[in-house]
Amino acid sequence: MSETLPDLHRAAGVLFDLDGVLTPTAEVHMRAWQHVFDDVLARWGVTEPYSDADYFAYVDGKKRYDGVASMLRSRNIEIPWGEVTDPPQAETVCGIGNRKNAAFAAALRSEGIAPFPGSLALLEQLRAAGVPMGVVSSSKNAQEVLGSAGIRDFFTVVVDGVVAERDHLASKPAPDMFAEGARMLGVEPSVAVAVEDAVAGVASAAAAGYAVVVGVDRGAGPQALRAAGATGIVDDLSRLLAGASH
Structure with missing residues (x-):
């Protein structure tokens, strides 16, 4: 990429999204959504x-139930929203x-x-440089994914779907989750x-x-990301490594 x-x-x-940014779990999410919606739409x-x-x-990027409703x-x-305790076979949003x-x-x-290799390399560099890092993810599985990928210890702050539900934070694209991530990390969003x-x-941040x-363009497309507010586009976090050729 030629841009600075x-x-x-x-x-x-630095506040990172998780799925599709640090780990390729977006692909696992996509397959799970495809399986569920294929079944739902066919039966209906x-x-x-x-x-x-x-x-x-x-x-993509939204809290689970908001994504279903959307x-x-x-x-x-x-259909009825239902309750978070609804069994998986319930025909409700939940x-x-x-x-x-x-x-x-x-x-x-x-x-x-496993984390993307470029993402892991960047996390290692930023930790060595003493940069505070956090995760802002709509997923309620974020802690499990971070642990499974072996990268939980890089982050002092994790704002995920569990925190969002507990603290009544609106789903991305509302600013709530990224605003809370900065607050918990002790930094102003402006820096x-x-x-x-x-x-x-992107719109949330x-x-x-x-x-x-x-x-990070993993399929959304650079134009859509820019239109939502991205100030720069990469195809992999290795582009952000110290000494990387931009």
């Missing part, structure tokens, strides 16, 4: 199939979300996960860096007032 990219090694703090007689474009438009709304489907989570958890435990691969996440929002 920020030097994260001099940042007051919806002719327009679920696609990767739907994932990026309606699900996707169903795109097909003019409204039930469908829990069905997806069960599929994701089963895949994660059977396949395991911090956010790193995101989801359009909703931009709305929270982050000085730099790095968009």
Whole structure:
């Protein structure tokens, strides 16, 4: 990439999204969503199939139940919200979300996960430089993914779907989660860096007032990321390593 990219090694703090930024779990999420929505739409007689474009438009970066509701709304489907305790077979927003989570958890435990090599290298460099780091993820599985990938100890702060639900933080693209991440890390967004691969996440960080929002293009597309507020685009975090050729 030819554009000038920020030097994260001099940042007051860096807040990373998890799935698709640090770990390739976005692919596991995508497969789980595909399985669940294929089944739901087929059983309900919806002719327009679920696609990767739907994932990026309606699900990516959002809290699980918000993603379900957004996707169903795109097909003019409204069903009861239900309760977070709904069983996976319940035909509610929460039930469908829990069905997806069960599929994701089963895949994660059977396949395991490792961080992207470029992401791990950047985390190691930033830790050596003494840069405070945190994770801002809509996933309720963030702690398990970080532990499975062996990178939990890099972060002093994790704002995930569990924290968002507990503290009533609005889902990305609202600024709440990235604003809370900066507050917990003890940095002002105006001097911090956010790193995101989801359009909703980029919009969240931009709305929270982050000085730099790095968009990681894992499929959302550079134009969509820029339109949401990304100040720079990379295809892998190795582009942000000290001495990397931009």
